[in-house]
Each structure stands twice: as structure tokens, then as C-alpha cells.
Amino acid sequence: MQALDALTRDARALANGNVVLSAPETEVARQLQICNACRYCEGFCAMFPAMTRRLEFVKADIHYLANLCHNCGACLHACQYAPPHEFAVNVPQAMAQVRAQTYADYAWPPALGALYKRNGLTISLALAAGLSLFLLLALQINGTLLSNNLGGNFYNLFPHNLLVSLFAPCSCLQPWLSHWVCDDSGATSHQPPAVLH
Ligand code: SF4
Numbered sequence: 424m425q426a427l428d429a430l431t432r433d434a435r436a437l438a439n440g441n442v443v444l445s446a447p448e449t450e451v452a453r454q455l456q457i458c459n460a461c462r463y464c465e466g467f468c469a470m471f472p473a474m475t476r477r478l479e480f481v482k483a484d485i486h487y488l489a490n491l492c493h494n495c496g497a498c499l500h501a502c503q504y505a506p507p508h509e510f511a512v513n514v515p516q517a518m519a520q521v522r523a524q525t526y527a528d529y530a531w532p533p534a535l536g537a538l539y540k541r542n543g544l545t546i547s548l549a550l551a552a553g554l555s556l557f558l559l560l561a562l563q564i565n566g567t568l569l570s571n572n573l574g575g576n577f578y579n580l581f582p583h584n585l586l587v588s589l590f591a592p593c594s595c596l597q598p599w600l601s602h603w604v605c606d607d608s609g610a611t612s613h614q615p616p617a618v619l620h
């Protein structure tokens with residue numbers, strides 16, 4: 424019956440030209456409606472004051488608010504409507520599920536989002552490739568991986584300047600890449616979603 428309700432709701436939204444929310448987004452929207460009436464947690468974090476600027480929550484709002492939550496759990500412990508209450512408000516859990524979805528949705532380039540959905544395999548392969556690269560670099564620089572002359576100094580194996588030249592470009596590029604986000608249609612944009620203005 425719930426599935427039928429959800430299908431009917433999606434069909435109605437599509438017919439009205441609205442973007443259909445996923446199940447986790449629908450759950451966040453439901454909980455935020457309750458929080459917006461309660462507002463007990465207003466001072467806990469930036470998410471709650473931002474939430475009060477909306478009465479209804481569309482996809483972009485939900486994504487934005489989910490990424491303001493840093494999963495501290497304070498609102499769950501304070502909430503009089505947390506399970507076993509029938510309202511079943513668990514903001515950190517609901518936000519975390521949407522946040523995980525946004526990591527894949529807004530990854531740039533988009534192919535990285537697909538990799539994120541198989542993050543166990545991706546991290547394993549990236550770790551293996553990274554370690555292999557480091558070992559190859561060590562071999563290139565020192566001529567051997569079995570030297571006894573390292574003197575207990577990590578930088579004798581991987582020189583400090585080499586590490587800086589490897590990681591500095593990544594840390595400089597990351598904020599720039601993060602600024603590239605997708606709008607609800609999935610198109611790439613230089614601007615963050617137009618929400619909560
Ligand atoms: S988490 Fe609970 S106590 Fe906090 S604002 Fe929402 S409903 Fe109110």
C-alpha cells in the first residue's frame with residue numbers, strides 16, 4: 424500500500440513538472456516539517472537556522488541542509504520525538520543517508536560519482552595503486568627498497584619535498600573542483616544550487 428502511495432505521489436509530481444524526491448530525501452523533508460514546527464534545536468548547529476527559511480523543502484534545499492549537518496548527534500539526543508515516538512525523528516541518520524547520495528550525485532567529474540557507489544572496490548584499488556606508486560618512487564630515488572641506511576628517518580625513504588609536490592596540487596585543486604556542482608537536472612554548473620537565499 425505504501426509503495427502504491429509512493430508511486431501515485433511520484434506520478435503526480437512528474438505530471439506537475441516537479442522533481443521527484445528519492446526515499447531518503449522524502450524522509451528528510453518529512454522530518455524537517457516536524458522540526459520546523461518544533462524548533463527546539465535551533466541553536467545546535469547551522470542546519471536548523473537555515474531550515475527555518477523554508478516551509479517546504481525541494482531537492483536542492485534538502486541536499487544543502489544535509490551537507491550542513493556534521494552528524495554530531497546532539498539533536499537526536501535532545502529530541503522528544505526520536506524513536507520510539509511515533510514521529511520517529513532521527514535527523515542525523517536521515518541527513519547522513521541523503522549526504523551519501525549527494526557525494527555521488529555532485530562528484531566531479533561525474534564518473535567519480537559512479538566510482539563512489541562502489542567505494543569499497545574503488546578505495547581498495549586506489550590504495551593498491553597509491554602504495555605501488557610510492558614504492559616505485561622509492562625504488563627510483565633510492566635504487567632499492569631494502570636499504571639499511573635510513574636511520575629511522577621516514578624522509579630518507581620519501582623526501583619531504585617529494586611529498587609536498589605530490590599532495591600540494593591535490594589540496595589546491597580540491598576546493599576548486601568542489602565548487603563545480605550539478606543542478607537538479609544533472610547539468611554541470613559553476614554555481615552552487617540556488618537555495619536558501
Ligand atoms: S530534532 Fe526533535 S527536538 Fe530538535 S527541532 Fe527537530 S523535532 Fe524538535
Ligand code: SF4
Pocket residue numbers: 464467468469470471491492493494495496497498499514515518
Ligand atoms: S546531528 Fe546534524 S542536524 Fe543534528 S545538531 Fe548535529 S549537526 Fe545539527
